[in-house]
Amino acid sequence: MAHISDMIATDIEQYLKSHELKSLLRFITCGSVDDGKSTLIGRLLYESKMLFEDQLAALEADSKKMGTQGEHLDFALLVDGLTAEREQGITIDVAYRFFSTDRRKFIVADTPGHEQYTRNMVTGASTADAAIVMVDARKGILTQTQRHSYLLSLVGIRHIVVAISKMDLVDYSEKTFRAIVDDYLAFAKKVGLENITFIPMSAFKGDNITTQSDNMPWYRGTTLMDYLETVEIDEDRLQKQPFRFPVQWVNRPNLDFRGFTSTLSGGIIKAGERIRVQPSGRESTVARIVTADGDLEQAVAGQSVTLTLADEIDISRGDIISTTEAPAGVADQFEATIVWMADEAMLPGRRYLLKIGTQTVNAEIGHLKHKVNVNTLEHLAATRLELNEIGVCNLSLDKPIAFDPYKENRDTGGFILIDRMTNSTIAAGMLDFALRRASNIHMQAVDINKAVRSAQKKQKSCVLWLTGLSGSGKSTIANLVEKKLHALDKHTYLLDGDNVRHGLSKDLGFTETDRVENIRRIAEVAKLMVDAGLIVITAFISPFSAERRMARSLVDNDEFFEIYIDTPLILPRDAIRKVSTRRHGAAS
Amino acid sequence: MNLTHLQLLEAESIHIMREVVAETENPVMLYSIGKDSAVMLHLAMKAFYPAKPPFSLLHVDTTWKFREMYEFRDNLVKKLGLDLIVHVNPEGLEKNINPFTHGSAIHTDVMKTEGLKQALDKYAFDAAFGGARRDEEKSRAKERIFSFRSAQHRWDPKNQRPELWRLYNARKHKGESIRVFPLSNWTELDIWQYIYLQNIPIVPLYFAKERPVVERDGTLIMVDDDRMPLRAGEVPMLRKVRFRTLGCYPLTGAVESDADTLPQIIQEMLLTTTSERQGRVIDHDSAGSMEKKKQEGYF
Numbered sequence: 001m002a003h004i005s006d007m008i009a010t011d012i013e014q015y016l017k018s019h020e021l022k023s024l025l026r027f028i029t030c031g032s033v034d035d036g037k038s039t040l041i042g043r044l045l046y047e048s049k050m051l052f053e054d055q056l057a058a059l060e061a062d063s064k065k066m067g068t069q070g071e072h073l074d075f076a077l078l079v080d081g082l083t084a085e086r087e088q089g090i091t092i093d094v095a096y097r098f099f100s101t102d103r104r105k106f107i108v109a110d111t112p113g114h115e116q117y118t119r120n121m122v123t124g125a126s127t128a129d130a131a132i133v134m135v136d137a138r139k140g141i142l143t144q145t146q147r148h149s150y151l152l153s154l155v156g157i158r159h160i161v162v163a164i165s166k167m168d169l170v171d172y173s174e175k176t177f178r179a180i181v182d183d184y185l186a187f188a189k190k191v192g193l194e195n196i197t198f199i200p201m202s203a204f205k206g207d208n209i210t211t212q213s214d215n216m217p218w219y220r221g222t223t224l225m226d227y228l229e230t231v232e233i234d235e236d237r238l239q240k241q242p243f244r245f246p247v248q249w250v251n252r253p254n255l256d257f258r259g260f261t262s263t264l265s266g267g268i269i270k271a272g273e274r275i276r277v278q279p280s281g282r283e284s285t286v287a288r289i290v291t292a293d294g295d296l297e298q299a300v301a302g303q304s305v306t307l308t309l310a311d312e313i314d315i316s317r318g319d320i321i322s323t324t325e326a327p328a329g330v331a332d333q334f335e336a337t338i339v340w341m342a343d344e345a346m347l348p349g350r351r352y353l354l355k356i357g358t359q360t361v362n363a364e365i366g367h368l369k370h371k372v373n374v375n376t377l378e379h380l381a382a383t384r385l386e387l388n389e390i391g392v393c394n395l396s397l398d399k400p401i402a403f404d405p406y407k408e409n410r411d412t413g414g415f416i417l418i419d420r421m422t423n424s425t426i427a428a429g430m431l432d433f434a435l436r437r438a439s440n441i442h443m444q445a446v447d448i449n450k451a452v453r454s455a456q457k458k459q460k461s462c463v464l465w466l467t468g469l470s471g472s473g474k475s476t477i478a479n480l481v482e483k484k485l486h487a488l489d490k491h492t493y494l495l496d497g498d499n500v501r502h503g504l505s506k507d508l509g510f511t512e513t514d515r516v517e518n519i520r521r522i523a524e525v526a527k528l529m530v531d532a533g534l535i536v537i538t539a540f541i542s543p544f545s546a547e548r549r550m551a552r553s554l555v556d557n558d559e560f561f562e563i564y565i566d567t568p569l570i571l572p573r574d575a576i577r578k579v580s581t582r583r584h585g586a587a588s
Numbered sequence: 589m590n591l592t593h594l595q596l597l598e599a600e601s602i603h604i605m606r607e608v609v610a611e612t613e614n615p616v617m618l619y620s621i622g623k624d625s626a627v628m629l630h631l632a633m634k635a636f637y638p639a640k641p642p643f644s645l646l647h648v649d650t651t652w653k654f655r656e657m658y659e660f661r662d663n664l665v666k667k668l669g670l671d672l673i674v675h676v677n678p679e680g681l682e683k684n685i686n687p688f689t690h691g692s693a694i695h696t697d698v699m700k701t702e703g704l705k706q707a708l709d710k711y712a713f714d715a716a717f718g719g720a721r722r723d724e725e726k727s728r729a730k731e732r733i734f735s736f737r738s739a740q741h742r743w744d745p746k747n748q749r750p751e752l753w754r755l756y757n758a759r760k761h762k763g764e765s766i767r768v769f770p771l772s773n774w775t776e777l778d779i780w781q782y783i784y785l786q787n788i789p790i791v792p793l794y795f796a797k798e799r800p801v802v803e804r805d806g807t808l809i810m811v812d813d814d815r816m817p818l819r820a821g822e823v824p825m826l827r828k829v830r831f832r833t834l835g836c837y838p839l840t841g842a843v844e845s846d847a848d849t850l851p852q853i854i855q856e857m858l859l860t861t862t863s864e865r866q867g868r869v870i871d872h873d874s875a876g877s878m879e880k881k882k883q884e885g886y887f
Binding site for chain 1: 589590591592593594595596597598599600602603606607609610633634635636637638639640722723729730749750751752753754755757759760761772773775777778781784785851852854855858859
């Protein structure tokens with residue numbers, strides 16, 4: 001195993017010494033189903049002598065049994081993992097492979113090129129420093145090639161190598177190679193990709209993988225392995241960015257020690273430097289950089305350390321520590337690009353959990369500005385995002401966070417959205433910029449507040465949120481309840497279909513998106529009325545528990561009463577006898 | 589300042605461990621006494637320094653480990669001052685499940701897979717660290733670092749959460765749990781190099797020494813105690829052997845070797861021509877066997 005080096009046998013200690021200093025490159029391979037990605041990875045493993053004899057023997061046996069390469073080794077079989085996939089002959093998820101040479105260790109994210117797997121490619125690319133884009137020399141630039149390249153630019157991959165493969169099948173033609181290079185460059189310009197290297201190769205035959213190909217004397221550029229061994233690693237770039245430290249965990253083993261742990265997301269920090277905690281804005285000085293191997297003078301992007309500060313200030317998980325010289329931004333409203341990864345569509349107005357860095361907050365997707373046709377890059381108007389669709393939208397959070405635009409820092413600008421009910425990761429997102437509006441609209445603190453207004457009316461304001469099926473008698477009951485309360489001298493207001501659908505929501509129809517928006521408007525109006533000190537009664541069909549949860553979250557916990565009208569269907573609708581109320585139960 | 593691959597791997601593992609501690613209620617670290625566990629534990633000591641790791645170690649024991657492993661485990665835990673939970677499947681004990689009578693498949697299923705599930709349920713652990721690496725086996729290569737398990741401990745390879753950047757989604761419902769693999773991106777060579785550089789103690793069985801073995805079905809099996817029934821004609825003989833992987837002694841093949849220092853072990857590994865898990869009988873049972881076991885709840 002491992003690359004053969006005479007030093008292993010003759011001077012193992014010297015060999016180990018030289019290998020302590022290897023760097024680490026993460027890259028992703030992408031291409032269409034038959035471009036030979038798996039073959040290329042298999043070849044890289046083979047060329048770097050990362051295969052054991054028993055694995056080679058198994059490969060030979062498998063190649064005969066399942067291979068598609070006749071007498072030759074089918075390197076793709078090394079790479080295709082799970083049983084089901086091996087039978088189908090395609091990879092279906094993100095798999096990680098490892099190999100190393102004398103200069104570097106490599107982690108390869110292998111992702112499938114099939115259309116519905118945008119999700120997997122974005123996932124694989126999110127941790128990559130560089131990307132290999134596979135192009136079949138016989139086919140040239142395909143729609144899929146363009147799509148993958150667009151996704152790479154979206155995820156912010158800074159180094160791209162276009163591997164023009166299967167050159168053996170086009171007689172190693174320079175003309176074919178040049179034509180593909182020109183086509184690709186024209187496209188790359190549109191998506192804003194830079195630093196592109198083109199290599200003509202044959203993964204199957206081994207041309208220009210580790211040694212320059214005799215079959216293509218017209219190409220004297222870098223081989224693929226040379227490229228991978230020398231291309232810039234993202235950590236090196238990040239060290240030149242401003243210092244960012246998203247606090248993970250507060251380490252407090254005893255009263256004398258209070259440390260803040262994290263992995264540096266950017267920059268360099270030294271003991272004695274002045275820092276700012278965001279979003280609170282408190283400032284202090286770094287006292288020590290603590291590690292189990294002793295205190296450090298300085299720490300750099302990529303290192304996991306523990307900081308102690310000169311002053312006792314309040315810091316918790318989710319805060320970001322920056323230097324006072326170059327602090328992060330703070331905002332609660334953003335324009336963001338979202339890659340939707342769930343079967344259930346994204347609807348504006350819905351609330352999701354947003355995890356960014358070490359912080360999880362509530363987020364609401366506001367206006368969806370457009371979605372992107374990944375094949376043509378056209379911007380299309382849209383009201384929702386389906387699985388594997390990409391869109392640009394406004395995002396508002398329930399509290400301000402410290403951040404950087406994703407283009408500057410992946411860790412402080414990249415986020416995931418989590419479904420509150422299933423806990424699944426349903427989207428990946430990138431903060432483009434903070435909306436000016438957000439930092440300007442601060443809640444105006446007023447002297448006359450909810451408590452004062454309620455007290456004047458001698459009541460506690462709240463929402464009675466009636467739900468139930470159509471025809472269950474919600475409106476009838478709501479009407480009766482309001483009459484009773486009125487008789488008791490309470491100040492009330494009833495929101496129902498009549499007074500909302502004809503005014504506030506008259507622009508809305510009855511699609512799923514419109515229903516969600518309708519409920520959102522009602523919830524916001526109810527919130528204002530609670531603030532005004534009123535007892536608000538609402539009577540609507542609110543079929544989605546996500547919206548009911550959203551409505552509940554707008555007011556205080558003890559101000560929201562969800563009442564489910566459970567009328568047996570056999571009863572005539574005007575003979576309602578049974579009303580069951582549930583404060584926290586979910587209506588259907 | 590350029591960080592080396594080992595520094596970056598170390599930082600990533602530490603980051604993962606801290607995320608788990610920050611986001612789950614009752615984490616535990618699976619400790620199997622092998623070299624990967626040794627590295628994982630070493631990283632945990634670093635991640636929370638100067639505090640001790642804020643979780644217990646859990647050893648799902650089969651009672652068939654090498655004696656030197658038990659000795660090593662108990663000494664290490666004492667030295668580090670950590671809390672160790674040892675769980676043995678009581679039903680397996682009662683039925684005297686063992687690798688000789690029942691074969692590796694049943695023994696592994698009852699004592700390891702079932703034992704692990706019992707222990708996780710018994711103590712209501714909602715996250716368990718494991719030392720598995722993606723380079724070990726093909727189905728591991730696709731597993732997430734935070735690998736989600738249903739309340740029945742099942743793994744669904746077709747329905748894994750996408751894992752982006754350094755963002756791990758640790759949310760789950762009551763009863764569900766997460767297996768976390770902080771060493772996912774380490775290779776066998778990384779592990780050995782790190783042990784060497786950091787001077788991490790490992791079980792002496794990894795080093796070559798004269799030990800009593802019998803040759804059975806082409807594999808050298810160490811006669812570690814008198815529970816091992818000898819077949820007709822089998823006489824234990826002293827051979828200079830070592831172990832490249834440690835499991836239950838009747839299921840772990842020894843290799844003849846003179847390597848008794850870490851550089852020699854690494855040298856042997858780099859020059860050798862068979863892969864690590866070949867010494868383990870468990871993977872040969874059937875094609876795709878690891879993937880099946882994992883779906884059923886094996887680590």
